[in-house]
Amino acid sequence: MKLLGLIGETLDYSFSEKYFTEKFKKEDIEGFDYKLFEIPNIESFPELLETNPNFAGINVTIPYKNDIIPYLKSLDESAQKIGAVNVIKFTDQGLVGYNSDYYGFRNSVTKWIGENLSNITDALVLGTGGASKAVRVALTDMGINVKMVSRDPQKADYTYKALKENPELVATHTLIVNTTPLGTAPNELDKVDLPYEALTSKHYLYDVVYNPEITAFMQEGLRKGGKAKNGYEMLVLQAEKSWEIWLDGQTPVAPQSETT
Known part of the structure; x- marks a missing residue:
């Protein structure tokens, strides 16, 4: 086995x-x-x-x-x-x-936004962990200008404090991707501290969290008439890519038992 x-x-x-x-x-x-x-x-x-x-x-x-x-x-x-x-x-x-996070995110977000992707020029990526790196590279490869956000000014372009003090930065970045674990069940009420009042109906909020189905972060975007998506599809796509990598074109077979 x-x-x-x-x-x-x-x-x-x-x-x-x-x-x-x-x-x-x-x-x-x-x-x-x-x-x-x-x-x-x-x-x-x-x-x-x-x-x-x-x-x-x-x-x-x-x-x-x-x-x-x-x-x-x-x-x-x-x-x-x-x-x-x-x-x-x-x-x-x-x-x-x-x-495989790159593959999962890029395919998921492209399918979700569709032809409107050409209208998105600027994106904010919340968090600076491993998943955020894949998201940043994927968006950059798609021709979108990416700014990273962190509590630590040494790790990102903006801090959350800077966004609170300059809400126009949120207003002009119409794709926002949360790569932090905030909002994951059982802490469904948690969300990144942003000036959510700056969101508009033109915003797309993508949350890599998938449980709950609609996170508190996503709810803020929906409340403003924007669009929101969780990370379940990204997880499925990256999982299938993992399987493809492990299998590498081989057909899965059960180990043969020895016969006497």
């Missing part, structure tokens, strides 16, 4: 195990098992590998998308460009890091 899994600090919110378990059952895929592995720090990663020698692939989530890189043999072009890893493939040459 080949083992696939997700590593992160806290995983009780994750959809991955349920998603892949249902995928394997629905598509009659045998020989694979998907499990969640909470590790207290990235230094625990080598021990996890030693304990589970049948690993074939790993997903990486908060807060290890950046910290995992020194433990990998090499990076795919996508991960190199973004500077964050959320997929690990086990190869004969060692562990290789990939980024």
